[in-house]
Amino acid sequence: MxxxxxxxxxxxxxxxxxxxxxxxxxxxxxxxxxxxxxxxxxxxxxxxxxxxxxxxxxxxxxxxxxxxxxxxxxxxxxxxxxxxxxxxxxxxxxxxxxxxxxxxxxxxxxxxxxxxxxxxxxxxxxxxxxxxxxxxxxxxxxxxxxxxxxxxxxxxxxxxxxxxxxxxxxxxxxxxxxxxxxxGIADEVSAEAVEMTVYEDFVVERVKAGETIIGLYPRTKDEHLATFDAWRKENGR
Incomplete structure (x- = not known):
């Protein structure tokens, strides 16, 4: 099933x-x-x-x-x-x-x-x-x-x-x-893909607003984590 x-x-x-x-x-x-x-x-x-x-x-x-x-x-x-x-x-x-x-x-x-x-x-x-x-x-x-x-x-x-x-x-x-x-891995991959998509949507919005991708995508700067968390709560994601 x-x-x-x-x-x-x-x-x-x-x-x-x-x-x-x-x-x-x-x-x-x-x-x-x-x-x-x-x-x-x-x-x-x-x-x-x-x-x-x-x-x-x-x-x-x-x-x-x-x-x-x-x-x-x-x-x-x-x-x-x-x-x-x-x-x-x-x-x-x-x-x-x-x-x-x-x-x-x-x-x-x-x-x-x-x-x-x-x-x-x-x-x-x-x-x-x-x-x-x-x-x-x-x-x-x-x-x-x-x-x-x-x-x-x-x-x-x-x-x-x-x-x-x-x-x-x-x-x-x-x-x-x-x-x-x-x-055998469809469950975990699909769950991870959803999380990746949420972050990618956040990134697209930030890039359209003029943000550099360096440190943002992929996320290598911790400062973006707090911004992402706030964006996610605001957008119900």
Whole structure:
């Protein structure tokens, strides 16, 4: 069961802030490379990962008729991804053929999916961008996945955009990027990210007022601590 307080915390922080919190713990390569939001919704995407892995398609296995198979892994993935989860697709960083299209992503949305990420491309990208579900990919792609990709495994470890993703890892997407938080440290990282965000908001206000960043960001002068504490009380943070 996903802890909803983790979701609530991460809804208010940035990928950049979480990346710094993970770096403090020795994790340097958690941002999924090469993906961008389609029609950013003005809110973060947060949820545990449910994964789908593609391999290179082979002609004797991936004719158009396979879509008639009710057990086709791509279709099963859409119908089995739990509500509140983010579907993460390993498309081998290959956007020459689509990872999915608007009908499947609409179905994922209706079933309560928290978002979808592919390191390949989506077809019908303009339509997906208008859906309420957060979606991230590398670029639009029209050919069906069958031309180049075979959906082969559900909810196992994958690589997406050069990042290892395990089922249940916590996925955070914002207006810029998507990051993967190992499930075992998601609670502490999300709590720290909230505290970091509060201080960063204080810093932005001080910098806009003409304050130098030296000693302020990062805070190396104790004089800023009292000012921050007073600001925090005044702003209810």
């Amino acid at each position: 996903f802890d909803e307080k983790i979701r609530d915390r991460l809804m208010g922080v940035s990928v950049a802030t979480v990346a710094t919190a993970l770096f403090k713990r020795g994790l340097r390569n958690q941002v999924i490379q090469g993906v961008r939001p389609l029609g950013f919704k003005g809110r973060n995407m947060v949820g545990p990962a449910y994964t789908l892995r593609y391999i290179p398609a082979r002609e004797d296995r991936n004719g158009i008729e396979v879509f008639r198979n009710p057990d086709h892994p791509q279709r099963v993935a859409i119908e089995s991804c739990p509500a509140g989860h983010v579907m993460v697709m390993d498309s081998r960083k290959d956007a020459r053929a689509a990872s999915a299209g608007d009908i499947l992503i609409t179905r994922l949305m209706v079933r309560g999916g928290a978002g979808v990420v592919s390191d390949g491309g989506f077809r019908d990208a303009a339509t997906i961008a208008e859906l309420e579900i957060p979606a991230y990919h590398s670029r639009p792609s029209s050919p069906t996945n069958l031309t180049l990709h075979e959906a082969i495994e559900l909810n196992g470890p994958i690589g997406c955009g050069d990042v290892a993703v395990f089922p249940g890892d916590v996925i955070l997407g914002d207006a810029d990027n998507v990051i993967v938080i190992p499930s």
